[in-house]
Amino acid sequence: MRVVRTIAQLRAELSGCPPVALVPTMGNLHDGHLSLVRLARQHAGAVVASIFVNRLQFLPHEDFAEYPRTFERDCELLAATGCDIVFAPTEAEIYPEPQDYKVAPPPALADILEGVVRPGFFTGVCTVVLKLFNLVQPATAIFGKKDYQQRLVVHKMVRQLALPIEIIAAETVREETGLARSSRNSYLSDAQHVEAARLHVVLQEAVDEIRAGSREWAALERRALVALSAHGWRPDYVAVRKRADLSVPCADAPLVILAAAKLGRTRLIDNIEI
Numbered sequence: 001m002r003v004v005r006t007i008a009q010l011r012a013e014l015s016g017c018p019p020v021a022l023v024p025t026m027g028n029l030h031d032g033h034l035s036l037v038r039l040a041r042q043h044a045g046a047v048v049a050s051i052f053v054n055r056l057q058f059l060p061h062e063d064f065a066e067y068p069r070t071f072e073r074d075c076e077l078l079a080a081t082g083c084d085i086v087f088a089p090t091e092a093e094i095y096p097e098p099q100d101y102k103v104a105p106p107p108a109l110a111d112i113l114e115g116v117v118r119p120g121f122f123t124g125v126c127t128v129v130l131k132l133f134n135l136v137q138p139a140t141a142i143f144g145k146k147d148y149q150q151r152l153v154v155h156k157m158v159r160q161l162a163l164p165i166e167i168i169a170a171e172t173v174r175e176e177t178g179l180a181r182s183s184r185n186s187y188l189s190d191a192q193h194v195e196a197a198r199l200h201v202v203l204q205e206a207v208d209e210i211r212a213g214s215r216e217w218a219a220l221e222r223r224a225l226v227a228l229s230a231h232g233w234r235p236d237y238v239a240v241r242k243r244a245d246l247s248v249p250c251a252d253a254p255l256v257i258l259a260a261a262k263l264g265r266t267r268l269i270d271n272i273e274i
Helices: 007-014 031-041 071-081 121-136 148-160 183-187 190-196 198-211 217-229
Strands: 002-004 020-025 046-051 085-087 140-144 166-170 234-242 255-263 266-273
Touching (some): 020 121, 031 046, 046 071, 071 085, 148 166, 190 198, 190 255, 198 217, 198 266, 217 234
Parallel strands (some): 020 140
C-alpha cells in the first residue's frame, strides 16, 4: 500500500492504473469504513481510500479541531484490508486558495433534515467530493447507508453532472446492540455507549408499527422523539420519508426512517429502510 500526500504524486500513482474504486473518509476508521474498502475491492482493480477532514462541512461551533485523527492506525487497518493507495492530503493541498467555487445541491434535498441542523453541510460535502472525484477519476465510489442523506445527495450530483462514476451503497455496519458504527462513537462514555443502542431500538419500534400497517407518520415520529427525550437524548429529528428523494410520504412507496440526536456531547445519526 502506498501513502500519497500530494496531487502530483496521486496522479503519478494512478497513471496506467486499472479501474479505481474510491472510498472517501475523514479517518478515525472503524469496521464500517473497512467494509467499504472490502466492497470496493469487489468492484475495481485498485482501491483508493482518501483521508481528509474537510473543514468546509463543519459549522463554526462543531468539532473540526477535535475530530479524532488516528492516521497511523488508519493506515495499518487499510493495509490489512486490501487498500492500494491512501490519499492523505493536507488542507493546503486540497484548498491552496479560498474555495470560492462551491457545489450547492438543491434546497429540496439539501436543506431538510441534516441540512436544517447543519446549514451548508452538503455544500461542503459536494464540493470536496467533486474535487476528489476529479483528482482520482474513479470508476466507482463507495458510500455507506448510515449517512443516508449524504449518499443520496452525492448520487444525484453524479447523475446530474453526468460523471462517469457508479455510486455503490454499502450497508450499515452495526455492533451487536444495533448501534451503528461511527467515528464519533469514540466520544461516548461507557455508560453512554450502552445507552446509544436505544437510537436503533426506537427506530426499529417505529418500523415495526409501519410494517404492521400504521400510516400515521407524524404520530410515529412524535412517539420516537418522546422515547429518546425520556432517556436524556436531545433529538434533532425523527422522520419517515420516501427513499427516492426524502420527501414526505403521500402514497405507497419505499420508505426510510431517519433520526439524529445528541447523547451528551455526541451527535449520532441512524436510519432503517422499510
